[in-house]
Amino acid sequence: MLDGRASIEIADLYNIEHPLEPGPGELFRLEWRLRVDGVLGHDDPTVSIGSYGHGVLQLGYSESSIYSWYEGVWVGFTPGVFHDYLLTSADMLSYRLYIDGQLARTGAFVGPWYESAVMWGDGVLGASSLSAWDYARFGVVPEPTAVLLVGCAGLAVIRTISRQRRRPLQ
Amino acid sequence: MTRGRYILSVCSGLLLCGALSAEVVVREYAGYVLGTDYEVTPSSRILILQPSLPGVPYDFDCYDEATGEPAVVRALTATAGIGTVEVTVRPHEGRPYGAGDLGLLQIDQEGVTGRIVELNIGRDLGADGPTRADSAGRLGVGRNVVNPIEIAGDVSGALTVEGSVLAVPGDPVIEVDIGGDVIGPLTIRRTLGGDIRCAALRDVAFIGTLAGSLGTTGDVVDLVAGGISGDLAVGAT
Numbered sequence: 001m002l003d004g005r006a007s008i009e010i011a012d013l014y015n016i017e018h019p020l021e022p023g024p025g026e027l028f029r030l031e032w033r034l035r036v037d038g039v040l041g042h043d044d045p046t047v048s049i050g051s052y053g054h055g056v057l058q059l060g061y062s063e064s065s066i067y068s069w070y071e072g073v074w075v076g077f078t079p080g081v082f083h084d085y086l087l088t089s090a091d092m093l094s095y096r097l098y099i100d101g102q103l104a105r106t107g108a109f110v111g112p113w114y115e116s117a118v119m120w121g122d123g124v125l126g127a128s129s130l131s132a133w134d135y136a137r138f139g140v141v142p143e144p145t146a147v148l149l150v151g152c153a154g155l156a157v158i159r160t161i162s163r164q165r166r167r168p169l170q
Numbered sequence: 171m172t173r174g175r176y177i178l179s180v181c182s183g184l185l186l187c188g189a190l191s192a193e194v195v196v197r198e199y200a201g202y203v204l205g206t207d208y209e210v211t212p213s214s215r216i217l218i219l220q221p222s223l224p225g226v227p228y229d230f231d232c233y234d235e236a237t238g239e240p241a242v243v244r245a246l247t248a249t250a251g252i253g254t255v256e257v258t259v260r261p262h263e264g265r266p267y268g269a270g271d272l273g274l275l276q277i278d279q280e281g282v283t284g285r286i287v288e289l290n291i292g293r294d295l296g297a298d299g300p301t302r303a304d305s306a307g308r309l310g311v312g313r314n315v316v317n318p319i320e321i322a323g324d325v326s327g328a329l330t331v332e333g334s335v336l337a338v339p340g341d342p343v344i345e346v347d348i349g350g351d352v353i354g355p356l357t358i359r360r361t362l363g364g365d366i367r368c369a370a371l372r373d374v375a376f377i378g379t380l381a382g383s384l385g386t387t388g389d390v391v392d393l394v395a396g397g398i399s400g401d402l403a404v405g406a407t
Binding site: 008009011013041042043044046048055056058060067069070072073110111112113114119123124125126127 | 204205208209210211212213215217219244245247249250251273274276279280282297298299317
C-alpha cells in the first residue's frame with residue numbers, strides 16, 4: 001500500500017534507471033498490478049517510462065481513469081478493483097497499453113528524452129493518493145513472433161535430425 | 171490564492187524511495203496553487219491543471235536550493251481541454267535565469283490555447299522535445315535550442331539564442347539555422363515581430379513578415395522571407 005494522503009507534497013516514488021531499449025526482434029514490457037483506492041487532486045499515483053533518445057510517457061491515475069501527461073489523453077478503467085496493466089513497445093517511440101488483457105490504447109512517446117528509467121508510485125506533488133500495488137516489473141523480451149519463428153526453426157531442425165537418425169543404413 | 175512553494179527531490183540511482191539527492195525548488199510566483207492549479211513530479215515535470223487568469227501568466231522559477239543556481243525544468247505542459255494558458259519561466263530574487271534547462275515545453279494540447287509570455291533560461295531549450303505553443307512573447311535561451319520551436323501564431327518579442335539551434339529532421343514552415351554546428355527549424359506560421367540574435371545565422375525562411383530586426387555575429391548563408399520591414403544586421407558575411 002502507498003498512502004500519501006497526509007499531504008499533497010508527499011512523493012513515494014520508485015525509480016529504476018536502466019537501459020530499456022529493445023533490439024531487433026525484442027519487445028519492452030512493463031507490467032504492473034494496481035488498485036487505486038483514493039485520489040485527492042488531478043492524478044496520482046503515476047507510472048513513467050523514459051527511454052534515452054526516444055521519448056517519455058507519463059501516466060497519472062485518477063480513481064477511474066489514466067491521464068497521459070504528454071499526449072493529453074484519458075484512458076478509463078473500472079474503479080475500485082485491481083487491474084493488470086501491460087505496456088509494450090518494440091521501438092520506444094510507440095506503445096500499446098493493455099488493461100486486463102484488453103488493448104486500451106495505442107499511443108506514442110514524446111521525445112527524445114534524457115534518460116532510460118521506469119518510475120512508479122506516489123509521484124506527484126500537488127495530489128495525494130491511496131493505492132495498492134501487487135507488483136511492477138519490466139524488461140526486454142523476445143517478441144512473440146520472434147519466439148514463434150525461433151521455435152518453428154528449432155522444431156524443423158529437430159525433425160530433420162530425427163529423420164536423418166531414423167533413415168535406414170544403405 | 172496563496173503562493174505555492176515546495177521542495178522537490180531529484181531522484182537518482184536505483185530504487186530510490188523519496189530520497190533526496192539534490193534539492194530543486196520549483197516556485198510559482200503569480201499565486202497559483204499547487205494541487206489546484208498545477209502539479210509537479212519529483213523530477214521537475216510541471217503539469218498545469220487550470221487555465222491562467224487573464225493577464226496573470228503562470229510564473230515559474232526553478233533553482234537549486236543550496237546554490238541558488240538555475241535548475242532543470244524537465245517538462246512543462248498543460249492538461250488538455252482547459253482553455254487559455256499563459257506561462258513565464260523567469261528569474262526572481264536576483265537569480266540570473268528562470269531555469270537552467272527546459273527539456274520539454276509544450277502548451278498546445280487539444281483544447282489549450284497556450285502562450286509563452288516570457289522565457290529566460292540559462293542553458294538549453296527543448297532537449298527532450300520540440301517547444302510548442304500558439305504564440306509567444308520574449309524568448310531568451312542562454313545556450314542552444316536543441317529541438318524545433320514551433321509557434322503557431324506570432325512571436326511578439328525578441329527571440330534570443332546565444333548558442334546554436336541544432337538540426338532536427340522535419341518540414342518546418344519557417345526554418346532558422348543558427349550557429350556553426352548544425353541548423354534547426356523554427357516554425358512561426360505568421361509574423362515574427364521581434365528580434366533574432368544569435369552567434370551565426372545560416373538559413374532563415376519566413377512565411378510571414380519579419381517585422382523586427384535580425385542580427386547575427388556570423389554568417390547568413392541564405393535568407394528567404396515573405397517580407398522584412400525591420401533591420402538586418404549580419405556580423406560576418
